[in-house]
Amino acid sequence: MPGVVETSRLAGDGRRLCVVGAGYVGLTAAACFAHLGHDVTCVECDADRLAVLQSGGIPIHEPGLAELVAAGRAAGRLRFTEDVGSALVGAAVAFLCVGTPPQPTGEPDLSFLADAARSLARTASSDLVVVVKSTVPPGSCEALELICAEEAGPGVHIKVASSPEFLRESRAVEDFLSPDRVVVGAEDPDVARLVADLYPAGPRVVLCDRRGAELAKYAANTFLAIKISFANEVAQLCDALGTEAGPVLASVGADHRVGPEFLRPGPGYGGSCLPKDVAGFIALGEVAGTRTTLAAAAEAQNTHARRSVAHRLELVLGGLPGRRVGVLGLAFKEGTDDTRDSPGVQIVHDLVAAGAEVAAYDPLATPDLPPGTRSPSVADTVAGADAVVVAVASEEYRSLDPASTATQMAGRVVFDAVGVLDLDRWAAAGLSVYGVGRGVPLAFYPVVWTPLRWTTAGRTVAAAGAADK
Numbered sequence: 001m002p003g004v005v006e007t008s009r010l011a012g013d014g015r016r017l018c019v020v021g022a023g024y025v026g027l028t029a030a031a032c033f034a035h036l037g038h039d040v041t042c043v044e045c046d047a048d049r050l051a052v053l054q055s056g057g058i059p060i061h062e063p064g065l066a067e068l069v070a071a072g073r074a075a076g077r078l079r080f081t082e083d084v085g086s087a088l089v090g091a092a093v094a095f096l097c098v099g100t101p102p103q104p105t106g107e108p109d110l111s112f113l114a115d116a117a118r119s120l121a122r123t124a125s126s127d128l129v130v131v132v133k134s135t136v137p138p139g140s141c142e143a144l145e146l147i148c149a150e151e152a153g154p155g156v157h158i159k160v161a162s163s164p165e166f167l168r169e170s171r172a173v174e175d176f177l178s179p180d181r182v183v184v185g186a187e188d189p190d191v192a193r194l195v196a197d198l199y200p201a202g203p204r205v206v207l208c209d210r211r212g213a214e215l216a217k218y219a220a221n222t223f224l225a226i227k228i229s230f231a232n233e234v235a236q237l238c239d240a241l242g243t244e245a246g247p248v249l250a251s252v253g254a255d256h257r258v259g260p261e262f263l264r265p266g267p268g269y270g271g272s273c274l275p276k277d278v279a280g281f282i283a284l285g286e287v288a289g290t291r292t293t294l295a296a297a298a299e300a301q302n303t304h305a306r307r308s309v310a311h312r313l314e315l316v317l318g319g320l321p322g323r324r325v326g327v328l329g330l331a332f333k334e335g336t337d338d339t340r341d342s343p344g345v346q347i348v349h350d351l352v353a354a355g356a357e358v359a360a361y362d363p364l365a366t367p368d369l370p371p372g373t374r375s376p377s378v379a380d381t382v383a384g385a386d387a388v389v390v391a392v393a394s395e396e397y398r399s400l401d402p403a404s405t406a407t408q409m410a411g412r413v414v415f416d417a418v419g420v421l422d423l424d425r426w427a428a429a430g431l432s433v434y435g436v437g438r439g440v441p442l443a444f445y446p447v448v449w450t451p452l453r454w455t456t457a458g459r460t461v462a463a464a465g466a467a468d469k
Contacts, residue, residue, distance in 0.1 A: 014038045015198065018087040018094040020116045022046075022053060022080065024060060024172060024272070024338075025133055025165045026097030031065060032176040034072030036200060041087035042080050053080040061337040061364050064173040084123045093129045093198065094120050097165075100134045106279035107287075110140060117144045121151035121158055130160045131195055135218070135277060137284055138211035141185070161186040161195050162210045164217035169271060170335030179203045185213025218284065221277035222295050227262040228269045229301035235265035235437025236305075245437025246419075265436040267343035267391060267417040268305035270332035275302075275341045305436070306343050309417055310350035313387055316413055316434060321355030324410065326381040329392025329418075330362035330369075339367035343417070344391035348373055359385070363396060379408065386411035393418040402429035 014037035019030040022044040030042040044050045052059045056073070058066050072078030081087055088094065098116050100108035113134055120130060130148065132141055141160045148158040162185035167175045181204045186192040192207045199205075208216075234252075235245040245265050253260030269275065278299050285292035314320045332342040339345055345367050348360045352370045359375040375381040378396070382388050382405055390397050398420045406412070406429045414426060416435040426433045 015093065016090040017041075017198070018043065018084075018091040018120075019097060020084075020087075020094060020120070021097035021099070021134075022049060022059075023097065023099065024062065024169060025167060026095070027053075027058065027060065027069070028062065028065060028167060028172040028176055029095055029097055029133060029165070030078060031068040031072055032173065033198065034075070034078040035068050035177070036198075038077065038198065039090075040072070040078050041091070042078070043082065043084055043087045044080055045082055047082075050080060050082055062172050063170060063335060068173060084119050088120070088123055088125070088128070092127070093131060093194065095131045095133050095163075096120075097133045100136055100276075102276045102279050106283035108136065108276070108280055110136060113140070114144065114147060117147055117160075118151050121148035121156075122153075124152060124156050124158065127157045128159075129191055129194060130158055131163050132160065132214075133163055133165045135164060135273070135280070136162075136214055137218075137280060137287075138214040140214060141210040159186070159188060159191050160210075161191050162213035163195055164213060166217070166220065169338055170333065176200075181206055183208070183213050183216050185210040185216075215284075218277050218281045221274050222281040222298070224262050225269055225274045225278045225302065226294055226298040228264075228266075228274075229298035229305070231263045231265045232268065232305040232436065233301055236308075238437045249437075264419060266305070266393075266419065267309050267347065267436070268302040270341040270343050271338060272340045278302075306346050307350060309343075309347050309389065309391075309415065310354055312434065313351070313356075313389070313413070313415055314354060316415075316432075317387060317411075320351060322357070323355075323386045324357045324359070324384055325351050326375070326383075326385040326388040327351070327358060327360040328362075328378065328381060328388065328390050328397050329394060330360055330367055331365040331392055334392050334394045337364035337366070339365045342367065345369070347389060347391055347417075359383075362392070363394075382408045384408075384410045387413035387415060389415045389417060390420055391417050393420040397421070402426040402431060405429070406431050 016039045017033055019026050019040055019042045022042050026042060030040045034040045044053060049059045058069055096113060096116050098112045100110055100113060103109050117130060141162045145160040148160065152158050164183055166179065177200055182196060182199045183206045184192050184195045185208050187209065196205050231249055234248055238245040238248060249263045252258055253263045278295055281295045282292045317323050327344060327348050330342060330344045331337055331339055348358055348369055351358050358373045359381045360369060360373050361375040361378055361381040402425050412430060412432050414431050414433045416433060419435060421433060423433050
């Protein structure tokens with residue numbers, strides 16, 4: 001199957017599937033495949049997580065997922081087990097959805113994936129297609145196929161394909177059932193079509209080789225990270241120049257070649273995908289001997305954006321030691337309880353390290369925080385605060401009453417790191433609202449462009465005119 005082929009999916013009959021891993025990706029995939037009419041058994045080796053699933057609950061917060069899991073179980077098309085053997089009975093396709101956490105070098109740890117593949121190969125009693133949905137560096141599927149060949153029993157042939165996930169947390173169900181595209185990488189065209197036909201009918205399907213499919217996930221997330229970092233760099237310039245980033249970025253995003261998505265400045269990107277995949281993309285470049293300059297710059301800008309919140313508060317407040325600061329939002333984004341690489345959590349740690357007294361609140365997330373910093377409610381978080389930081393663009397924070405908040409606070413500083421508050425309403429309540437790219441410089445720059453010269457020094461007017469012709 002040379003090159004990349006785009007095709008339209010034809011709806012296939014429901015099949016018996018095995019899904020290994022019941023995290024964000026695996027549980028979403030299992031529930032959605034069952035919703036599409038497939039018969040799915042999900043394998044989960046964590047005893048606590050499995051107990052929750054078998055009792056009818058789900059161990060993560062994801063809008064719409066609990067309802068799909070309940071419907072799949074009620075219809076008899078979705079079940080959970082720790083036994084790989086029972087999960088493979090009658091299944092011709094198994095999806096690997098296990099974690100590939102980053103190592104200090106940025107390279108992913110593939111040991112969990114290899115163990116899962118070995119377990120499938122040893123247990124399979126008939127031919128099996130193993131589909132890797134986990135994010136892995138190019139070449140991983142080829143290596144897994146060799147591992148499976150070594151472990152498989154006599155007469156059992158296992159082919160490994162790649163079909164990376166492109167799910168956004170808090171919108172994972174929507175993204176699975178109505179995806180922008182489905183990517184399938186396989187060396188055998190029949191395997192590629194088999195896997196593609198498992199997905200919903202309608203979306204664009206991109207068929208390619210396995211290395212191309214594996215790289216597609218890294219490339220997509222790295223581009224999004226670059227876009228976010230660019231927005232923060234523009235916001236940083238706007239702050240220095242005393243202008244607002246909103247209209248500037250709106251103008252950039254209005255260009256159809258660019259688009260408005262991911263052009264919102266803030267405290268940097270977080271979560272389980274972008275930081276890990278950018279680091280993986282950079283590590284890939286190092287292994288392949290190729291420079292990944294843009295990815296490295298995005299990573300550096302993201303670190304700067306995240307750490308600058310505490311620094312800006314320190315300047316605005318005239319120092320942080322002894323100051324009480326409330327932080328609203330600890331998940332890495334709204335609508336989820338995931339705190340992996342969360343900007344809000346980093347902000348809390350930075351403030352505490354700088355000597356501030358911190359109260360931090362989130363309605364869903366429960367991360368590990370410095371002792372004494374967790375707050376039970378918004379009211380407790382803002383009460384007596386010299387400054388309040390909004391670190392997640394939640395509707396709960398958007399709808400806060402500024403007048404009421406002002407009466408509860410001891411100070412008057414509000415730092416909206418995610419652009420969720422109405423500046424005019426909060427300013428009318430007597431509060432000083434700061435943000436990212438809000439045209440509020442921390443220093444005044446009287447000269448906009450130092451090298452600018454308003455003369456043609458060393459040239460005559462006639463010569464200048466001649467040069468312009």
